[in-house]
Amino acid sequence: MDLATHQRKLLGLVRSTYQVGSDDDAYIQAVARSKDLEEAWRNIFLWRVYVLQRSCVLTFRLLKRRQVLDEAVSAFIAQRNISPFRETQGPAFLEMLSGHGDSVIASVAQFELALMKVRNGDSRSYTIAWCVDPNIVLGSLAKDIPFEDFVPEGLYEVVVSREFSSLFQISAYTSARQRRKAARTSFSR
Amino acid sequence: MATSVNSAQRETNKCAMGAPYDGRDPDLLDRILPHVDYVEVTLETISEVKDDDIVLSEDVMSELKNIGKAAKIIVHGVSLSIGSHDGWSTSYLRLLDSFLDQIDVAWHSEHLGYTKVDGEHLGIMLAMPKTDEALDMVCERVSAIQQRYGLPFLLENIVHVIPDFPGDYSDAGFLNALVDRTGCRLILDAYNLECDAHNQGFSIPDFLDELKLENVRELHVAGGVEHNGFLLDVHSQLTRDSTVQLARQVVNRAAGNAKVVVYEFMAEAVPGLGYDNIETELARLRATFAS
Numbered sequence: 001m002d003l004a005t006h007q008r009k010l011l012g013l014v015r016s017t018y019q020v021g022s023d024d025d026a027y028i029q030a031v032a033r034s035k036d037l038e039e040a041w042r043n044i045f046l047w048r049v050y051v052l053q054r055s056c057v058l059t060f061r062l063l064k065r066r067q068v069l070d071e072a073v074s075a076f077i078a079q080r081n082i083s084p085f086r087e088t089q090g091p092a093f094l095e096m097l098s099g100h101g102d103s104v105i106a107s108v109a110q111f112e113l114a115l116m117k118v119r120n121g122d123s124r125s126y127t128i129a130w131c132v133d134p135n136i137v138l139g140s141l142a143k144d145i146p147f148e149d150f151v152p153e154g155l156y157e158v159v160v161s162r163e164f165s166s167l168f169q170i171s172a173y174t175s176a177r178q179r180r181k182a183a184r185t186s187f188s189r
Numbered sequence: 190m191a192t193s194v195n196s197a198q199r200e201t202n203k204c205a206m207g208a209p210y211d212g213r214d215p216d217l218l219d220r221i222l223p224h225v226d227y228v229e230v231t232l233e234t235i236s237e238v239k240d241d242d243i244v245l246s247e248d249v250m251s252e253l254k255n256i257g258k259a260a261k262i263i264v265h266g267v268s269l270s271i272g273s274h275d276g277w278s279t280s281y282l283r284l285l286d287s288f289l290d291q292i293d294v295a296w297h298s299e300h301l302g303y304t305k306v307d308g309e310h311l312g313i314m315l316a317m318p319k320t321d322e323a324l325d326m327v328c329e330r331v332s333a334i335q336q337r338y339g340l341p342f343l344l345e346n347i348v349h350v351i352p353d354f355p356g357d358y359s360d361a362g363f364l365n366a367l368v369d370r371t372g373c374r375l376i377l378d379a380y381n382l383e384c385d386a387h388n389q390g391f392s393i394p395d396f397l398d399e400l401k402l403e404n405v406r407e408l409h410v411a412g413g414v415e416h417n418g419f420l421l422d423v424h425s426q427l428t429r430d431s432t433v434q435l436a437r438q439v440v441n442r443a444a445g446n447a448k449v450v451v452y453e454f455m456a457e458a459v460p461g462l463g464y465d466n467i468e469t470e471l472a473r474l475r476a477t478f479a480s
Binding site: 007010051081085121 | 268274304310320322351354388417422
């Protein structure tokens with residue numbers, strides 16, 4: 001087996017994209033059956049957890065509370081070509097979660113990603129829609145204290161921008177029409 | 190192997206101490222600097238995304254420049270992927286160029302393995318198959334790096350996370366051939382050897398008997414955790430006595446060529462380890478390897 005074939009087959013096993021066949025080399029078959037490979041997967045998982053825990057603090061805590069952390073990290077590993085540069089892993093993870101089916105997870109991920117960008121010098125402003133009170137959710141995640149399972153629903157918007165000394169501002173709206181109007185005003189400014 | 194050494198031997202067996210620093214934690218730097226002669230910098234961890242590009246963090250570079258004469262800097266990369274069949278990481282080399290333009294280093298190093306294949310990242314580092322084809326390729330790349338930077342270049346033995354490929358060389362034989370053909374030097378990670386012994390039944394005594402230990406310039410010691418019966422290569426703990434004894438054994442047999450022992454711990458583990466424990470560990474290790 002030449003080097004390229006050897007490495008491509010191991011990549012497939014490590015990323016679970018390659019099915020070993022009976023015509024495969026005995027070594028590749030042995031690796032596929034090995035407990036070492038299972039442990040390697042676990043190792044990859046743990047490394048991602050170490051990095052994401054530090055770089056995406058709010059979203060990480062929320063995923064843990066919602067008991068979907070393992071699922072989210074596993075999806076990240078399977079779907080993304082994760083660079084070894086740690087600084088790129090957090091944004092990539094948050095980008096993936098920005099479209100999460102749980103709208104609170106999606107909003108927190110969008111917020112944290114925007115905050116990360118603005119802190120790193122991005123001059124754009126980002127507007128994130130929320131369907132629950134962001135004050136309660138973000139406050140409890142930042143302090144790492146539990147929030148009630150039931151967070152009052154409502155129409156909220158968080159704007160993340162360097163223009164604010166705290167880098168973000170939360171607004172509440174009584175109706176979707178009011179929110180649209182505020183967005184138009186802010187756009188024309 | 191002689192375990193007792195005379196005073197002349199003891200003098201040559203002294204080793205300097207080193208520790209990693211990833212920046213952005215000046216309190217940690219203040220704690221480690223009094224105990225080390227070398228600061229190990231990993232470019233991947235001091236980089237940041239700027240305008241969709243990976244660049245060295247200016248803040249961390251300032252911190253490192255401020256170290257001045259308090260310690261020498263050594264660069265230890267993780268993403269060069271010197272063993273990928275389709276080429277190494279040009280992003281890493283760009284960072285290294287930029288770093289070396291700004292800061293003097295004693296030497297630089299990488300891991301003997303690969304982290305990507307056909308541009309796809311493994312998420313882990315795999316060891317090279319010890320074949321003639323792999324050896325030829327790595328030797329060519331080591332020579333190119335030596336030529337490009339004109340600095341000592343070291344390669345480190347890595348943990349075998351999957352069963353070893355039955356190649357043309359033993360582990361030690363592959364490293365010996367690599368050094369013979371390129372003149373590069375080695376980092377020996379004592380904890381990695383222990384992981385391999387624990388997980389793969391690797392024989393450390395046989396490996397050390399075959400390896401030309403005079404080529405070992407740097408040693409790494411670290412501590413990890415056991416999971417599902419496997420000893421994991423996560424640098425999250427203090428060192429075990431067995432790891433320190435193994436490193437001491439190598440230093441004694443390296444005929445004065447081993448210059449530094451680096452206690453490796455990852456930045457993510459610092460809150461768990463605590464500044465006090467890190468400082469105490471460095472002081473303990475320094476006392477061990479400086480005598």
